[in-house]
Amino acid sequence: MRINLAKLEDIPKMQYIHKVFKEVGGPIFKYYIFLDYFKLHISKKTCFVIKEDNNIVGVLCLKKKKWYCEIESLAVQKRMRKKGVGKKLLNYTIKWCKNNSFKKIKLWSYKYFDARNFYLKNGFDELPFSYISNSYVFKKELDI
Numbered sequence: 001m002r003i004n005l006a007k008l009e010d011i012p013k014m015q016y017i018h019k020v021f022k023e024v025g026g027p028i029f030k031y032y033i034f035l036d037y038f039k040l041h042i043s044k045k046t047c048f049v050i051k052e053d054n055n056i057v058g059v060l061c062l063k064k065k066k067w068y069c070e071i072e073s074l075a076v077q078k079r080m081r082k083k084g085v086g087k088k089l090l091n092y093t094i095k096w097c098k099n100n101s102f103k104k105i106k107l108w109s110y111k112y113f114d115a116r117n118f119y120l121k122n123g124f125d126e127l128p129f130s131y132i133s134n135s136y137v138f139k140k141e142l143d144i
């Protein structure tokens with residue numbers, strides 16, 4: 001499997017994988033499949049795709065803040081879940097953040113997706129409060 005920065009031609013497949021966010025409804029999640037969402041990330045070089053046999057099977061988009069990065073969206077194609085794809089993308093992102101001198105990664109994850117254990121298993125700490133309803137908030141301090 002290879003991980004690359006997303007390119008414009010990857011957008012249709014990324015939209016397809018991000019369709020999972022439509023299941024929740026609401027304006028934030030709708031935005032995650034908009035063309036402009038991906039175009040913005042591609043222009044900022046903040047979206048990674050993981051490929052198996054040249055097919056995109058996972059997408060992760062990051063927001064760069066002043067002192068930390070936020071994982072804004074992460075999704076793995078349904079048929080490829082629980083095979084280590086998400087973990088690979090996450091580890092790649094952690095390394096990328098360290099290489100770019102970020103000291104922390106934060107994210108919030110909507111409870112609907114039930115991804116809590118995924119982040120715990122991958123060394124993220126859950127915060128005791130959430131600033132967005134029905135969601136978990138996680139952080140990971142990075143040694144740089």
Ligand SMILES: CC(C)(COP(=O)(O)OP(=O)(O)OC[C@H]1O[C@@H](n2cnc3c(N)ncnc32)[C@H](O)[C@@H]1OP(=O)(O)O)[C@@H](O)C(=O)NCCC(=O)NCCS
Pocket residue numbers: 020072073074075076077080081082083084085086087088108109110113114115116117118119121
């Ligand atoms: C959450 C998601 C990205 C995980 O990706 P994945 O490729 O299936 O995860 P991995 O196979 O790399 O799993 C890594 C570890 O986390 C565990 N794990 C993965 N998903 C899990 C889940 N939903 N609940 C509990 N544990 C989970 C795996 O069992 C594995 O554990 P192991 O290392 O002990 O074997 C994927 O399920 C997905 O796209 N879900 C829909 C969208 C979503 O939830 N996005 C994240 C919230 S924004």
